[in-house]
Amino acid sequence: MKVRQPIVTVLGHVDSGKTSLLDKIRGTGVQGREAGGITQHIGASFLPREIIKKRCGPLYGKISGSDVQVPGVLVIDTPGHEVFTNLRARGGSAADIAILVVDVNRGFQPQTSESLRVLQARKVPFVVALNKVDQIPGWRKSDAPFITGAIEIQDASIRADLEQKIYDVVGTLSVLGYSSEAFYNVKDFAKEVAIVPMSARSGVGIPELLAVLVGLTQQYLSARLEQGSKESRGIVLEVNDEVGIGPSANMILIDGELGMNDTILVAKRDGVVSTKPKAILLPKPLDEMRDPRDKFRPVERVEAAAGIKVASPDLGGVLPGSAVYITSDAAEVGRLKKEMEAEMKSVFIETETDGVTLKCDTIGSLEAVTSMLRRQQVPIAKADIGPVNRRDVMGARAVKENDRHLGVVLAFNVRVLPDAETESDDYHVRIFSDKIIYSLVDGYSKWVEEDALHEEDAAFSELTPLSRFVFLGGFVFRNSDPAVFGIRVDVGTLRQKTAFMNERGKKVGHIHQLQEDKKTVKSAKAGSEVACSVQGVTIGRQINEGETFYTLPHSYEAKMLLRRFAQRLGPEERKVLDHIVEVQRRSDPAYAY
Numbered sequence: 036m037k038v039r040q041p042i043v044t045v046l047g048h049v050d051s052g053k054t055s056l057l058d059k060i061r062g063t064g065v066q067g068r069e070a071g072g073i074t075q076h077i078g079a080s081f082l083p084r085e086i087i088k089k090r091c092g093p094l095y096g097k098i099s100g101s102d103v104q105v106p107g108v109l110v111i112d113t114p115g116h117e118v119f120t121n122l123r124a125r126g127g128s129a130a131d132i133a134i135l136v137v138d139v140n141r142g143f144q145p146q147t148s149e150s151l152r153v154l155q156a157r158k159v160p161f162v163v164a165l166n167k168v169d170q171i172p173g174w175r176k177s178d179a180p181f182i183t184g185a186i187e188i189q190d191a192s193i194r195a196d197l198e199q200k201i202y203d204v205v206g207t208l209s210v211l212g213y214s215s216e217a218f219y220n221v222k223d224f225a226k227e228v229a230i231v232p233m234s235a236r237s238g239v240g241i242p243e244l245l246a247v248l249v250g251l252t253q254q255y256l257s258a259r260l261e262q263g264s265k266e267s268r269g270i271v272l273e274v275n276d277e278v279g280i281g282p283s284a285n286m287i288l289i290d291g292e293l294g295m296n297d298t299i300l301v302a303k304r305d306g307v308v309s310t311k312p313k314a315i316l317l318p319k320p321l322d323e324m325r326d327p328r329d330k331f332r333p334v335e336r337v338e339a340a341a342g343i344k345v346a347s348p349d350l351g352g353v354l355p356g357s358a359v360y361i362t363s364d365a366a367e368v369g370r371l372k373k374e375m376e377a378e379m380k381s382v383f384i385e386t387e388t389d390g391v392t393l394k395c396d397t398i399g400s401l402e403a404v405t406s407m408l409r410r411q412q413v414p415i416a417k418a419d420i421g422p423v424n425r426r427d428v429m430g431a432r433a434v435k436e437n438d439r440h441l442g443v444v445l446a447f448n449v450r451v452l453p454d455a456e457t458e459s460d461d462y463h464v465r466i467f468s469d470k471i472i473y474s475l476v477d478g479y480s481k482w483v484e485e486d487a488l489h490e491e492d493a494a495f496s497e498l499t500p501l502s503r504f505v506f507l508g509g510f511v512f513r514n515s516d517p518a519v520f521g522i523r524v525d526v527g528t529l530r531q532k533t534a535f536m537n538e539r540g541k542k543v544g545h546i547h548q549l550q551e552d553k554k555t556v557k558s559a560k561a562g563s564e565v566a567c568s569v570q571g572v573t574i575g576r577q578i579n580e581g582e583t584f585y586t587l588p589h590s591y592e593a594k595m596l597l598r599r600f601a602q603r604l605g606p607e608e609r610k611v612l613d614h615i616v617e618v619q620r621r622s623d624p625a626y627a628y
């Protein structure tokens with residue numbers, strides 16, 4: 036049975052040494068990659084078995100053991116869990132195995148745990164690379180390539196120190212449900228996570244790390260790697276539009292093969308498309324690259340596992356993280372399309388029920404956050420890809436009227452568009468934005484917990500405060516853009532960013548800023564005289580000196596003030612509310628109902 040090479044990814048906290056480790060494994064900078072026998076793919080490097088054997092020396096047979104011979108390993112070049120979350124595949128991960136990098140002197144850090152959670156969710160086996168041993172105070176440097184040899188020459192106290200650091204990791208992993216051991220003590224690699232102390236700087240320990248990786252895949256993943264009758268499939272990592280190439284997608288071919296006459300199916304936001312490659316590209320070997328712009332060489336056919344660039348005019352707009360199905364049989368296209376559409380349906384969510392609104396950067400992260408929210412039993416009303424827009428906030432706002440804890444937007448690694456920001460300020464819709472999946476979900480859960488403790492106070496303080504204020508005659512500081520003028524607050528508290536109306540109920544605009552004694556203040560209490568700025572009005576036109584103004588709650592806010600919070604209002608504020616409701620109902624009979 037033909038066996039493909041396993042796909043390996045590297046994860047870990049910022050600065051733990053992921054890139055340095057990848058560089059060292061690939062031999063970048065040491066000698067030309069090709070010279071080292073390592074071939075480049077798009078987004079990945081292939082280390083053939085012979086190279087690994089040579090690097091591991093006598094260790095190779097010892098750790099790798101079994102008869103199955105994987106042809107090498109395909110290491111994904113970009114580290115980090117963002118890439119890993121996109122290496123998704125039906126029923127789990129496109130990555131077969133992972134290296135979790137931990138800084139020996141820092142132990143577990145937030146993104147180490149984050150990485151571990153995504154590995155756990157996708158059921159991916161991993162090896163811990165306990166990096167930067169050369170930075171352990173007192174560590175004696177040597178040229179030994181093997182970590183076991185390097186440990187032997189250390190003073191007893193340093194050895195004890197390293198042992199302690201290893202057991203700290205063992206302890207943390209056991210809390211998370213894994214049993215682990217220093218690799219030289221592991222008896223069963225399928226049951227225990229191997230920890231390999233190493234240094235990406237000196238390279239010590241890398242032979243052991245590679246030997247453990249190969250051994251683990253040979254013994255426990257061979258069924259997964261057998262090719263035989265496997266369907267050809269892959270995953271999109273990135274989509275570009277490059278000069279001279281046009282729309283193209285960088286893909287990892289996970290199983291099977293892809294040829295120029297095959298049909299590929301990929302997902303766009305509005306549906307699944309099928310196309311034939313215009314070109315299948317691999318990087319040129321360094322010594323053939325005369326012109327740096329001429330980076331790729333076209334091939335007729337490639338076999339899994341491989342990192343490739345596929346060009347085709349139909350690939351513009353394909354979603355990163357999309358599955359790729361490949362077939363040479365035209366009769367299969369319809370079936371595969373249906374399968375893929377069903378898969379996509381389960382990723383995007385759009386319901387009428389109450390739930391949070393979720394926006395993410397890729398399909399992979401969308402899936403990861405969705406499953407994390409589901410595990411915590413948080414209902415989701417909408418889950419989609421792209422920046423947070425005004426419609427997202429409006430949707431959340433509607434939900435908030437029924438359930439303030441679900442009327443929020445969760446944004447993972449995407450922008451919040453300015454009009455969404457304005458809408459969120461205006462209606463007090465919370466947007467939780469983060470670049471770490473679990474801290475996004477944790478941040479939201481913590482807020483829900485805290486908010487539930489004083490929900491009434493929180494709900495009340497988010498409403499537009501009731502206030503009446505007067506434009507003081509003789510205090511015009513600027514006529515327009517913005518208009519700046521003096522006011523005296525007569526009733527209630529006036530806050531920044533609050534909408535207000537005139538005596539007759541006409542909306543004037545928003546209080547942009549408040550200043551007291553030339554200092555910006557967030558709010559001004561009854562009795563205080565302050566300067567305020569308002570955009571989009573001109574003094575003498577929409578507003579005049581001596582006029583009285585009232586804050587203008589949204590209709591649903593006025594309703595809440597009347598029904599739920601009436602007892603919190605003082606007699607003067609109540610009068611202000613009654614006046615607002617009365618004049619608003621002249622033009623909008625449904626106001627506050």
Ligand SMILES: Nc1nc2c(ncn2[C@@H]2O[C@H](COP(=O)(O)OP(=O)(O)OP(=O)(O)O)[C@@H](O)[C@H]2O)c(=O)[nH]1
Binds near residue numbers: 049168233236
């Ligand atoms: N002394 C020592 N320094 C190391 C080692 N590995 C990495 N470093 C240094 O640690 C710093 C971070 O290493 P990177 O490889 O950039 O770490 P990373 O995890 O890829 O970081 P991000 O890409 O920012 O997440 C760099 O200054 C490296 O030179 C090591 O084994 N020993």
